[in-house]
Amino acid sequence: MTKNGDPLLDENFLTLNQFLANHYSFSVQDSHLVFNKFQFLEAKKNTLLHRQHEVCEYAYFICQGCVRTFFTNRKGEENTRYIAFENNFVSAFSSFITQTPSLENVQTLENSKLLKIKQSDFFHLVNSHPTFSKLYVHSLEQAQVISTWRLETMLSMTAKERYRDLLERMPQIILRLSNKQIASFLGITQESLSRLKAQK
Amino acid sequence: MTKNGDPLLDENFLTLNQFLANHYSFSVQDSHLVFNKFQFLEAKKNTLLHRQHEVCEYAYFICQGCVRTFFTNRKGEENTRYIAFENNFVSAFSSFITQTPSLENVQTLENSKLLKIKQSDFFHLVNSHPTFSKLYVHSLEQAQVISTWRLETMLSMTAKERYRDLLERMPQIILRLSNKQIASFLGITQESLSRLKAQK
DNA sequence: AAGCGTTTTTATCATTTGTCAATGTTTTCC
DNA sequence: GGAAAACATTGACAAATGATAAAAACGCTT
Numbered sequence: 001m002t003k004n005g006d007p008l009l010d011e012n013f014l015t016l017n018q019f020l021a022n023h024y025s026f027s028v029q030d031s032h033l034v035f036n037k038f039q040f041l042e043a044k045k046n047t048l049l050h051r052q053h054e055v056c057e058y059a060y061f062i063c064q065g066c067v068r069t070f071f072t073n074r075k076g077e078e079n080t081r082y083i084a085f086e087n088n089f090v091s092a093f094s095s096f097i098t099q100t101p102s103l104e105n106v107q108t109l110e111n112s113k114l115l116k117i118k119q120s121d122f123f124h125l126v127n128s129h130p131t132f133s134k135l136y137v138h139s140l141e142q143a144q145v146i147s148t149w150r151l152e153t154m155l156s157m158t159a160k161e162r163y164r165d166l167l168e169r170m171p172q173i174i175l176r177l178s179n180k181q182i183a184s185f186l187g188i189t190q191e192s193l194s195r196l197k198a199q200k
Numbered sequence: 201m202t203k204n205g206d207p208l209l210d211e212n213f214l215t216l217n218q219f220l221a222n223h224y225s226f227s228v229q230d231s232h233l234v235f236n237k238f239q240f241l242e243a244k245k246n247t248l249l250h251r252q253h254e255v256c257e258y259a260y261f262i263c264q265g266c267v268r269t270f271f272t273n274r275k276g277e278e279n280t281r282y283i284a285f286e287n288n289f290v291s292a293f294s295s296f297i298t299q300t301p302s303l304e305n306v307q308t309l310e311n312s313k314l315l316k317i318k319q320s321d322f323f324h325l326v327n328s329h330p331t332f333s334k335l336y337v338h339s340l341e342q343a344q345v346i347s348t349w350r351l352e353t354m355l356s357m358t359a360k361e362r363y364r365d366l367l368e369r370m371p372q373i374i375l376r377l378s379n380k381q382i383a384s385f386l387g388i389t390q391e392s393l394s395r396l397k398a399q400k
Numbered sequence: 401a402a403g404c405g406t407t408t409t410t411a412t413c414a415t416t417t418g419t420c421a422a423t424g425t426t427t428t429c430c
Numbered sequence: 431g432g433a434a435a436a437c438a439t440t441g442a443c444a445a446a447t448g449a450t451a452a453a454a455a456c457g458c459t460t
Contacts, residue, residue, distance in 0.1 A: 071352055071355075071356065073356040073357075077356065079352065079355040079356045080355075081348060081351055081352065081355070093344060094344065094345050094348055097341050097344075098341075103348075103352070104348075136337075137336075137337060137340070140337070140340040140341065140344060141297050141298075141340065143344055144293060144294065144340065144343055144344060144347065145294050147344065147347035147348065147351060148281060148294060148303075148304075148347065150351055151281055151347060151350055151351055151354065152271055152279065152281065152303070154351065154354035154355070154387065155271075155279035155280075155281070155354070155387040156271065156273040156277065156279045156387075157273075158415095158416070158417090159416080159417070160416095178436095178437070178438090179437075179438065179439095180436090180437065180438085187354065187355040187356075188417070188418085189417080189418060189419085190437080190438070190439090191417090191418075191419085191420095191438090191439080191440085192416085192417055192418070193438095194438060194439050194440080195417090195439085195440085197439095198439080198440085358445095358446070358447095359446075359447070360446090378407070378408095379407075379408065380407075380408095388447070388448085389447075389448060389449080390407085390408075390409095391408090391409080391410090391447090391448075391449085391450095392446085392447055392448070393408095394408060394409055394410080395409085395410085395447090397409095398409075398410085401460105402459105402460090403458105403459090403460085404457100404458085404459085404460105405456105405457090405458085405459105406455105406456080406457080406458095407454105407455080407456070407457095408453105408454080408455070408456085409452105409453080409454070409455080410451105410452085410453075410454085411450105411451085411452085411453095412449100412450090412451090412452105413448100413449085413450090414447105414448080414449075414450100415446105415447085415448070415449090416445105416446085416447075416448085417444105417445085417446075417447090418443105418444080418445070418446085419442105419443085419444075419445090420441105420442090420443090420444100421440100421441090421442090422439100422440085422441085423438100423439080423440080423441105424437105424438080424439070424440095425436100425437080425438065425439085426435105426436080426437070426438085427434100427435080427436070427437085428433105428434085428435075428436085429432105429433090429434085429435095430431105430432095430433090430434100
């Protein structure tokens with residue numbers, strides 16, 4: 001799975017390594033233990049990593065690229081719930097946590113380099129490994145902060161206000177992704193977004 | 201703080217006791233340890249338990265009544281993020297977790313009986329007490345499931361569809377609360393809600 | 401029961417956003 | 431490099447929701 005025997009010598013594992021070391025002070029032997037559970041995966045743009053209605057088996061750490069999670073509603077429209085770039089974990093977390101069928105899809109939006117980990121391995125690490133457990137709890141807390149922000153913008157702002165807010169908070173989304181993806185994230189149509197931008 | 205020396209003899213602690221025993225298999229001595237950190241509090245309808253921009257010091261377990269969290273935006277409108285009834289914890293969690301100033305208020309919507317716990321005591325229990333830690337993680341996970349649902353409804357449904365969905369999912373909100381509160385939760389004006397209901 | 405404040409409903413009009421269709425632009429792929 | 435597909439813009443119109451104001455219903459107090 002890695003280019004050679006030792007994960008630590010692989011540049012993609014190095015990304016994860018730096019992330020763990022910077023944010024969670026993982027030691028070298030901690031990291032080795034953790035890395036053994038991850039598999040490297042290169043995925044082209046628009047690859048579906050997980051399909052809705054299935055039980056989500058994997059979480060992904062993004063070394064490079066971009067991944068979103070989205071629903072498709074009755075009308076067949078796609079609504080994007082979450083977009084993640086480098087140095088973040090992404091998954092259909094509700095399903096990943098509860099091992100029940102998911103409501104959402106997981107898909108790359110750019111050619112991406114990923115490290116994936118199986119659900120059972122992930123929670124084995126959470127339960128046996130205090131530092132990894134801290135990472136998990138912290139991720140849950142962060143997810144809550146982001147959800148709360150998103151919900152607040154949807155409850156209180158017009159589409160134009162949401163666009164401006166997004167430009168401040170997550171400029172990467174606007175700089176790196178297509179209007180179609182931005183509109184799906186803002187909860188409006190492409191046409192509406194196009195008009196917002198024209199108005200400035 | 202309790203009506204007599206032993207918390208277990210107090211009917212309000214009994215509510216918490218049953219909750220902990222049913223969902224997290226707390227033992228009797230576990231429960232005693234936990235109860236010592238809680239204080240009973242009776243709060244009239246519309247009491248502000250926490251004010252936005254301040255650091256949130258307490259989490260509340262609801263024995264009886266109803267509590268919401270809400271923002272006030274630039275225009276002075278209130279947007280309700282979360283509504284909880286009996287047997288749930290409620291707080292301005294982002295602030296409670298990070299001990300930074302909160303963006304939201306916490307307020308009773310009915311006369312309520314509450315058990316409150318200080319932030320430091322709460323996280324001391326989380327860190328020292330595996331069962332309580334499980335409760336915390338489970339709460340975070342649940343919060344994520346609810347946030348995801350709310351966000352999905354806001355992204356993909358009209359106000360009328362959201363109302364119907366709410367009626368199915370959380371009928372208590374519609375049965376027990378005023379239109380003003382329901383509208384604030386749905387992210388619409390009272391007038392719009394009134395029209396929706398008239399259309400049926 | 402009367403009166404007063406609050407909440408809910410109704411009506412009118414303005415604004416925002418969606419829908420559909422046409423056209424122009426960019427990307428992809430052979 | 432060129433055809434096909436995907437994406438972005440624009441316009442005309444429709445639908446949903448907000449703003450404001452007024453009337454009706456409700457609940458509480460005396």
